[in-house]
Every structure is written in structure tokens, then in C-alpha cells.
Amino acid sequence: MNDIGTVIERIGEFRTHPLGFFYLLDKGVEGMSARVHVWLPAGSDRPENDRHQHSFDIHSTVRLGRMQSELFHFLETPGRGEQEFSVSYLDGKSILSATGRSGFLDPISRFDSRAGDSYFLQAGVIHRVAVVDRPCVTVLQTFEKGIPIYSYGSDAEEAPFERRLADVYEKDELMRVLKLVAD
Numbered sequence: 001m002n003d004i005g006t007v008i009e010r011i012g013e014f015r016t017h018p019l020g021f022f023y024l025l026d027k028g029v030e031g032m033s034a035r036v037h038v039w040l041p042a043g044s045d046r047p048e049n050d051r052h053q054h055s056f057d058i059h060s061t062v063r064l065g066r067m068q069s070e071l072f073h074f075l076e077t078p079g080r081g082e083q084e085f086s087v088s089y090l091d092g093k094s095i096l097s098a099t100g101r102s103g104f105l106d107p108i109s110r111f112d113s114r115a116g117d118s119y120f121l122q123a124g125v126i127h128r129v130a131v132v133d134r135p136c137v138t139v140l141q142t143f144e145k146g147i148p149i150y151s152y153g154s155d156a157e158e159a160p161f162e163r164r165l166a167d168v169y170e171k172d173e174l175m176r177v178l179k180l181v182a183d
């Protein structure tokens, strides 16, 4: 996946992600995966999503653009604050269900990453990413830790999101952006 030429050959496998980017996923052995995330030029500037965490450790390298990451602690405060949702996957869709816990998300760190920068995010650490400069491309290696996935927000429920394949127009755009970082 570090070879962008190989990624371009697989442009037809990119899918939409609920956080607003397109991704290509290679499942490896023993819980390791390689991923490429692409944010196309015409996207919103707001943070891509509410805060969430992952079941895997992440090594991420920014190849194009710039993003800002924020990390949080969840402080449970029954009946107040934001809701916690557990995230599950079924038939290519991601589904959020309220866990009944609520609380505040206390910021613990914030950092910027631009082309050439790498960072490590441990499984279970709550974060959110805002893409500052588009288009943006990141190459990731993930290591599955098998812990539950949560996301946080104030919406009661979120509709299931279908991770569809990129359409013809989106594939052209992905190709154009990936050529900017081809080795």
C-alpha cells in the first residue's frame, strides 16, 4: 500500500466511509491491515465526524494535504453530556446503537499532521480528525486489538451507512488525487 501505483491499479475497489473519505482496505494476516484514505477536494471543512475510537492500533502517514487530530477522555456523567454509541457492522453497513452511557469528552491532546508526517494512535483512544488542506491522502497500517468500538455525539440515532463503491466520477477524482502522490 506504500506503492501508490498499485493503489491506482485498484481504484475500482475504493469505497465510501461514513466519515467522509474514500478508502481502500487490504486485510492482512494476524489482524494486520493496510488502508489508504482519500479526502477529495470538494468536501466540507468541518470535522469529519463526532469523536470515536477504533478496535485497532493505527500507524498513519500523511502523503498529501494536512489534518488536525484531537484526542479525548470519556468522563461518564449519568444523564448529562453526550451519548455513547456502540458501532457494529452488518452486510457492508455500519450501525450505531446507544449504549445508555453519557458523559463529557475531555480534550487531552491536539496535533497537526502534514505530508510526510506520521503518527500512532492506540486502539481505544477517542479521537476526531479534521482535514485542514484538501485533497488529503493517508496511508495506514492497522493492528486489530478486538476491543469494542464506540462513537460519541448528541444525535439520538444515526441511519445505517452503506459503504458503497466509488462511482465513475469519484474514481476519476481519486485517480487524479492519487497521481499527485504517485512515487
Ligand SMILES: [Fe+2]
Pocket: 052, 053, 054, 127
Ligand atoms: Fe478514526
